Amino acid sequence: MPTIDLNTLLRPHILTLTPYSSARDEYTGKEGIFLDANENALGSATAGPYNRYPDPYQALIKEKLAPIKGVRPGQIFLGNGSDEPIDLLIRATCRPGHDSVLIMPPTYGMYEVSATINDIRQIRVPLTPDFGLDVEAVLAAIEPDTKVIWICSPNNPSGNQLSADAIRQVLEAATHSLVVVDEAYIDFADAPSWTAQLDHYPNLVVLQTFSKAWGLAALRLGMCFASEELIAVLNKIKPPYNISAPTQTLALEALDHVADKDAMVREILAERAVLADALRELPIVQHVYPSDANFLLVRFDNAKAVFNYLIDKQVIVRDRSKVKWCDGCLRITVGTPAENAVLMSQLQQFQDVGRLTEDTGAVTH
Numbered sequence: 001m002p003t004i005d006l007n008t009l010l011r012p013h014i015l016t017l018t019p020y021s022s023a024r025d026e027y028t029g030k031e032g033i034f035l036d037a038n039e040n041a042l043g044s045a046t047a048g049p050y051n052r053y054p055d056p057y058q059a060l061i062k063e064k065l066a067p068i069k070g071v072r073p074g075q076i077f078l079g080n081g082s083d084e085p086i087d088l089l090i091r092a093t094c095r096p097g098h099d100s101v102l103i104m105p106p107t108y109g110m111y112e113v114s115a116t117i118n119d120i121r122q123i124r125v126p127l128t129p130d131f132g133l134d135v136e137a138v139l140a141a142i143e144p145d146t147k148v149i150w151i152c153s154p155n156n157p158s159g160n161q162l163s164a165d166a167i168r169q170v171l172e173a174a175t176h177s178l179v180v181v182d183e184a185y186i187d188f189a190d191a192p193s194w195t196a197q198l199d200h201y202p203n204l205v206v207l208q209t210f211s212k213a214w215g216l217a218a219l220r221l222g223m224c225f226a227s228e229e230l231i232a233v234l235n236k237i238k239p240p241y242n243i244s245a246p247t248q249t250l251a252l253e254a255l256d257h258v259a260d261k262d263a264m265v266r267e268i269l270a271e272r273a274v275l276a277d278a279l280r281e282l283p284i285v286q287h288v289y290p291s292d293a294n295f296l297l298v299r300f301d302n303a304k305a306v307f308n309y310l311i312d313k314q315v316i317v318r319d320r321s322k323v324k325w326c327d328g329c330l331r332i333t334v335g336t337p338a339e340n341a342v343l344m345s346q347l348q349q350f351q352d353v354g355r356l357t358e359d360t361g362a363v364t365h
C-alpha cells in the first residue's frame with residue numbers, strides 16, 4: 001500500500017503550528033452557564049437563536065453524513081464552499097517559490113486562481129482533445145515538489161468523467177503529492193465515488209459539494225474527504241468557526257431528505273437527455289458532448305452570436321469558447337422543463353432569423 005509522509009508534504013511551519021484554541025475547543029460540555037466566549041447572553045438582534053458560536057467541527061453533520069458517504073466522521077472536513085478546502089490544501093502544502101500544483105485544462109477555474117492567490121506555480125498538462133486524462137504526460141510532468149494534482153471528474157466544463165484507470169495510475173505514481181478528485185457533479189454520474197478508495201490511497205483527497213445536486217449553493221458548504229491525518233491538518237489551519245450555525249442547521253435538515261435530492265437528480269437527468277436530443281436536432285449545433293453532469297457543453301456554428309442573442313432574450317448561458325479545446329462552445333446548465341423549452345424556442349428563433357436574412361441577402365449574425 002502506498003503511503004504519504006506528512007513531514008515532507010506539509011509546509012514546515014504548518015507541521016509545527018499551534019492552532020488557535022477557541023472557547024468551544026477548551027470546554028466541550030453542552031450544559032452550564034457560558035461566560036467564556038464573550039457572546040451576547042441576552043439573545044440576538046433577530047428572532048433567531050444565533051447568539052452562540054457554532055460547533056467548530058460540525059460533529060452532528062459529520063455523524064449523519066459519514067454513513068451516507070460510507071466514510072468515517074474523522075475523514076470529513078466541511079468548508080465554506082469547496083473553495084475553502086481548495087485553498088487550505090494549497091496553503092497546507094505549497095511553499096511559494098518552491099512547490100507547484102498540477103492542473104489539467106480545460107477545468108474548474110478555482111484551482112488556478114487559488115494557486116495564484118497563494119503565489120504557487122502551476123504546471124499545466126491539458127486533457128486530450130476529447131477531454132481524457134493524459135496519463136503519460138501527467139506522470140512525466142510531476143516534479144519532486146509538486147504538492148497537489150487537481151483532477152475534476154466529472155470535469156467542468158466538458159461534463160465527462162475521467163477514466164478510473166487513468167486516475168488510479170496517477171494515484172499510484174504520485175505518492176509524494178496529494179491527488180485531489182473533485183466530484184462536484186458525482187451525483188449526476190453513473191459511477192462510484194472515489195471516497196470508497198480513501199483507505200487504499202493515503203494521497204487521495206475527494207471534494208464534493210452541497211451546491212449542485214443538493215440544491216444548496218446559497219449555503220456555501222463544501223465537503224472534503226481524506227485520511228484522518230490530513231483532515232486533522234485542515235482542522236488545524238481553518239478559521240475556527242468556518243461553518244455558520246444556520247448553515248449547519250440547514251445541512252442537517254437536507255441530510256434527512258436524501259430521497260428528495262435523489263428525486264431531483266433523476267428529474268435533472270431525464271431533462272438532460274431531452275435537452276441533449278433537442279439540441280442535436282438544431283442545424284446550428286455542431287456537437288453536444290456527452291455529459292455525466294447537470295450541464296451540457298455544446299459546440300455551435302457561431303457561438304458568440306448565439307450567446308449574445310440569448311443574453312438579449314434574458315437566457316444566460318456560459319461562454320466557454322475561449323477555453324482550451326472548447327472553441328465555439330457554450331456551457332448550458334440543465335434548467336426546469338419550462339426554462340429548457342424557452343431556451344430551445346429562442347435557439348430556434350435565432351436560427352430562423354439567420355435563415356430569413358440569408359434569403360434576403362441582409363447581413364446575418
Ligand SMILES: *Cc1c(COP(=O)(O)O)cnc(C)c1O
Nearest residue numbers: 081082083108156184209211222
Ligand atoms: C460548482 C463546482 C464546485 C462547487 O463549489 P462550491 O464552492 O462548493 O460551491 C466545485 N468544483 C467544481 C468543479 C464545480 O464545478
